[in-house]
Amino acid sequence: MSQDYDYIVAGAGMVGSAIALGLAGRGRRVLMLDGADTDFRAAKANFGLVWVQGKGYGNVSYQRLSHEAATLFPAFADGLQRETGIDLHYERRGGLHFCLGEAEWEDRQKRMRAWEANTPERTPCVEMLDRSALEGLLPALRLGADVSGGSFCPGDGHLNPLRLLAALQAAYQNRGGRLISRHRVDAIAQQPGGGFVVSAGQDRYTAGKVIITAGLGSNALNPMVGLDITLRPQRGQVLVTERAAPLLPFPASGVRQTGDGTVMVGLTQEDVGYDINTTAIAATRMSRKIVRVLPDLAQLRLVRQWSCLRVMTQDGCPVYAESATQPGAWTALCHSGVTLASFHAGPLAQAIDGGGLPLSFADHLPRSAAAASVAIAAAASAAADPAASLSPISTDFTADHAAWSSFLDAFNHERFDVSQAA
16 A cells, blocks of 8 residues: 555654764655644753763663764764754763762772673773862862862763754655644544554545654553553753853753753652642752852852753663564664764664663563563563564674764764755
8 A cells, every 4th residue: 555654753852863963864755743832842851962971771672772872972963063053052071960968979889890891802991080170170260169070971961952853854854754733633543454544633544654753642642552650740841050161161961051041950750740830949049059069159140940851761771662463563762862862873873773771781671560672672572572562673783883883974974965966
């Protein structure tokens, strides 16, 4: 049966836009449908970190994936900026985690050493700094009396998440992809002859495959294609100061200075359901803590406070799954859409388009308690379990650095160079 599109992507946030970009770059006919501006959107209060240190603690596959994605993010960002002309304000000069008190410093050191021990094939990348070393790294800043030191990772970076989202969508449309806003998907049905019918209000569209990337809205859509994956919202609140001269040379956990000069302070992690209200209690706690770390920030005026809802899986790790009962229906869910953008636009898009996610991620990522999802392609356990409700992902995509570099080389030089394409 003839389909309008090869793929329909339900949700045009950070994850959906990256996957759609990758598919459009492979020459596929792609339609991306997005909801209303008032929908819950994690990108609205995203801190903009492209982070390595501590990422995936307790889950080595997520740890490795985050490391590769962050390592190759510079080439990915360069390609986006060259094609779209959108400055992402991306910097990769390292990132800090401040510690208050000796006990917190000791705990951080133990945690980072345990985290690094999970990947013995990698050179340790986190350096623990005592107060003196931290002062040497930040000579222009006055540290609070309680600051005992911190951890530093040169692979960490940050950017403007809203600019990243705009660039992903612009590049996607440059590749021929179609984006329709204010068209929230409310129904997905498999067609008898193959493919899917996707409904958005009164409009109907057909495609050979459908990818659900609707964040928390995926809770309603996943069951329509036979996927039982539980997501929960987690509120994060952010404070923003007035613009200031350059103060912070590195992003840190809980504070970073943006390319526009404002200082972002956060984030909270609150289990309050779908409540997106901001609170004075959270603002007070965040303000007091950051002033304990960097007292001079107390001189800046706060100009804004806002919140968003993170998309959290049961174990906090990404979930990428294809339905076994309705093959061709995929879901992609995570709360790390910025760091993993290069992976989503590259290897994941390739896998969905007929390749396969690397089996090297299978050994260390537990399947969801609902037994209806595969986190980062836990294909080995799914294939070994006939009762699993997911199709196993079996075709290997080499996950080493050379393969990623090869992909990004083609991505940047063959597909992003619009002057050559013309």
